[in-house]
Amino acid sequence: MSSNVALMRTAKAANHPNRGYIIPIGGAEDRTENPVILRRFVELCGGSNARIAIIPTASSLTDTGDLYKSVFSSLGVDPCRISILAFATRDDCRKRRYLKVLDRADGVFITGGDQVRLVEMLSATQVAAKMLSRNANGMHIAGTSAGASAMSAQMIASGKTGITPRVGIVELAAGLGLVDKVVIDQHFSQRVRLGRLLMAVAALKTQAGIGLDENTAAIIAPNDTLEVVGSGTVTIIAPSNLRIGGAASADDVVNVTGIHMHILVAGDMYDLRSIT
């Protein structure tokens, strides 16, 4: 365990003193042996008394919601307080029953799957608006894999593998906009996604990039400091000075200069307010 106080600026007044935590997870989080990430989420939400809403919409599997319900139960949450919001159509996002669950939830957990499917179902619905407003007033939101990607305002919809930036390596699309100023990628080291994250940051200019390894989370506190939890790394690509040049050669490789990057491990902190 190490701590990067050098990366932390002196504390200033929090921008969102009442906001809930935002917890993007890089996918494949440990759910049984040593579930440090999910346990942290459950504790933030109130432990055994937590009211947790699971959104399994990104997943095309029918049992994803039940799977996480049993995981959160095994972590001590009262099963009666766990709801599965299985939005199957955009009309579902207007159902009062679902909206009432979100009104009372202490935390929302967004599963993995396909972030495009998730956003197509939720974006510009009452559910998406309620998640934003409730988070601003203290409800915590965690999302894994596709659920982490979708948190960005401009999200990585899809892309190709590799450490080299290339023309066409990444597709961006509107996301849910739960986090400001950062574009999030997941399964980062395992699927070698540095090239596509660099291209996303280069395209979005003012945004930073966060690359989350599997079983690794960025716990973003209300004051926008980020803490790393889990077994892998969180790569931060700061946008300052990053420049993108033209493509060269038939391989469509692109030059990207002025990359400023931090690779963080469990216990490390990073102040997202340092992103200009």
Added chain:
Amino acid sequence: MSSNVALMRTAKAANHPNRGYIIPIGGAEDRTENPVILRRFVELCGGSNARIAIIPTASSLTDTGDLYKSVFSSLGVDPCRISILAFATRDDCRKRRYLKVLDRADGVFITGGDQVRLVEMLSATQVAAKMLSRNANGMHIAGTSAGASAMSAQMIASGKTGITPRVGIVELAAGLGLVDKVVIDQHFSQRVRLGRLLMAVAALKTQAGIGLDENTAAIIAPNDTLEVVGSGTVTIIAPSNLRIGGAASADDVVNVTGIHMHILVAGDMYDLRSIT
């Protein structure tokens, strides 16, 4: 094609006005279709009149020297002026016949194979000393794959794949010391070697890292400016501000912060004198 003048500092007096070019290549360079790298080396050495010495010692194959001899012949070099210095023992490195070839060569080409094998044969021999002194006086030296790695004073001897810095991901060993202040890695994107290069730069502190893709070369001029040639990228990891923390978790991932990195493509320039 793009050019990064922003990365170039204003010209100062060259440190090594008479030095030959140094050309590390990331392996798998094109030898037939569009051999831009090898053609550039041949042109620097004098074209059809070039005297070229091939050192195939890194390779365990018996025909590596002959292969490059036929490549350089096909690029117009008089075959009678191409010598293969097949050092098979350290005693071979004292043979006057070989040393005389190096006295007259316009350029030396070091093949791929195993950089440890190469350095064990050549280091602290008259051959290694002569390569340094002749390069200081104008002889050009190119090396591909293992031949590029061996150019560093502290070279990457071996390592593991992945973008994540980890404990034990890289083994360093003494190299031939043809280049100052940089540690070189090859097959960089293709074999996903960012993690091991970051660990090498972190360990060597004052040195920069150069990661060369396949079919891509860094043409280092006598004034220590570097030009990228070939179809892939050259990744420069500047050492300034890079800090390494402790290892966290059972996965042995390590935090590395303050990484300053440039990914360059054909036509881009970088001033190695900017490395403090």
